[in-house]
Amino acid sequence: MTWTTHALDVLDDAGYRRGGARRAVVELLGRQNCCLSAQEIFDGLRKARRPVGIASVYRALEALTELRLVKRVDAGDGIARYEPAPPDGDHHHHLVCRDCGKVEAFTDPRLERAIDRVADGTGYSVDEHEVVLTGACADCA
Amino acid sequence: MTWTTHALDVLDDAGYRRGGARRAVVELLGRQNCCLSAQEIFDGLRKARRPVGIASVYRALEALTELRLVKRVDAGDGIARYEPAPPDGDHHHHLVCRDCGKVEAFTDPRLERAIDRVADGTGYSVDEHEVVLTGACADCA
DNA sequence: ACGATTTCAAGAATCGTTCTCATTCTCATG
DNA sequence: CATGAGAATGAGAACGATTCTTGAAATCGT
Numbered sequence: 509m510t511w512t513t514h515a516l517d518v519l520d521d522a523g524y525r526r527g528g529a530r531r532a533v534v535e536l537l538g539r540q541n542c543c544l545s546a547q548e549i550f551d552g553l554r555k556a557r558r559p560v561g562i563a564s565v566y567r568a569l570e571a572l573t574e575l576r577l578v579k580r581v582d583a584g585d586g587i588a589r590y591e592p593a594p595p596d597g598d599h600h601h602h603l604v605c606r607d608c609g610k611v612e613a614f615t616d617p618r619l620e621r622a623i624d625r626v627a628d629g630t631g632y633s634v635d636e637h638e639v640v641l642t643g644a645c646a647d648c649a
Numbered sequence: 650m651t652w653t654t655h656a657l658d659v660l661d662d663a664g665y666r667r668g669g670a671r672r673a674v675v676e677l678l679g680r681q682n683c684c685l686s687a688q689e690i691f692d693g694l695r696k697a698r699r700p701v702g703i704a705s706v707y708r709a710l711e712a713l714t715e716l717r718l719v720k721r722v723d724a725g726d727g728i729a730r731y732e733p734a735p736p737d738g739d740h741h742h743h744l745v746c747r748d749c750g751k752v753e754a755f756t757d758p759r760l761e762r763a764i765d766r767v768a769d770g771t772g773y774s775v776d777e778h779e780v781v782l783t784g785a786c787a788d789c790a
Numbered sequence: 791a792c793g794a795t796t797t798c799a800a801g802a803a804t805c806g807t808t809c810t811c812a813t814t815c816t817c818a819t820g
Numbered sequence: 821c822a823t824g825a826g827a828a829t830g831a832g833a834a835c836g837a838t839t840c841t842t843g844a845a846a847t848c849g850t
Binding site: 666667668669686687688703704707708711727728729 | 836837838839840846847848
C-alpha cells in the first residue's frame, strides 16, 4: 500500500469526491521523499503536462493537512513546504542551510524519544512536532 | 547585564548608529520573555506612546536576527514571531495550540542534549535549532 | 557646527496565500 | 443512461505579512 493510494482512500472516506487536480497533487507528492513548496508542486505539475490552478494546489494541501496525510514544514524562510506523512507514523526532521536554502531530511530515534517524553509532561495532547536545525551545509561552510 | 543593554552594545559594535526606532524595539523586546509578532511589537510601541513605522520594526528585527540577538520563531500560522536570544546561549522551545493559537514556552535539558548529539552527525555547522510541538492545550482539549 | 552617512516614517510594491465566482465535473438517484 | 444537487476547478482578485522606495531628519567623525 503506497502513500498515494492510502491518501486517495482516506480522502474518499472523508467524503471528498474524485477530482483531477487533487489527485494530481497527491500523485506528485507520493513520488517525493522530502518537502515541496506549493509553487514547486504547481511548477512540477505544469511541467508534467498536468497543469492545475495554484488555488487547487493550496486547496488540496489544506485538505491533506487537515487529514494529517501531509505535514506542513516551515523552514523559516516564509515559504510553507509540504511532504507526505507516512501512515505508519514514521517521520523525519529537517536541516536547513542558512546560506543556500537547501533543505535536507534526517531521522534520529533518540531525538524522537526525548520529544515524546517532553510532550507527555506538557498538559497538551501533542499530536505533531517538528524539529528544524539551521546552519551552514558542508558546501557553504 | 540585561539582554537589552547587551543587544544595544552589539548593535553599536556592528556599526549601527543609535536610532530611536531600533532602540525602542530592543527595549520592548527586552521586557518580553516569549515571542512577539512584528504587529504585536508595532502595537505595543504605539500603545506605549512611542509610535514607530512598521517598516522600522521589520528592519530592526532583521538586524537583530542577523546578529543572532533575536530568534525568529515560526509557529506554523504564517506569522513570524521574534524573541530575545539570551547571550548565555540559554533558550527554550514552543508549544502551540492547534485550536486557539496560544504559544507557550518549555525547556528540557535532555532534549537539548539529544539535539546537540544529532547536530554533530550532520555535516552541517548547526548554529540554531527549533522545536515546535503542536496539539490541543488543556483548555481546548 | 559641517558634511557624509545612516536612520526614519509613510506609503507603494512584492510575494505567498486565500477568497470569489462562474464553469465543469462527480455521483447518487430516477 | 439522463438528471440535478452540490463539490471541484481555474482564473484572477483580494488579502496580509513583509520588503522596498523616497525624501526628510538625526547621528557621528571631524
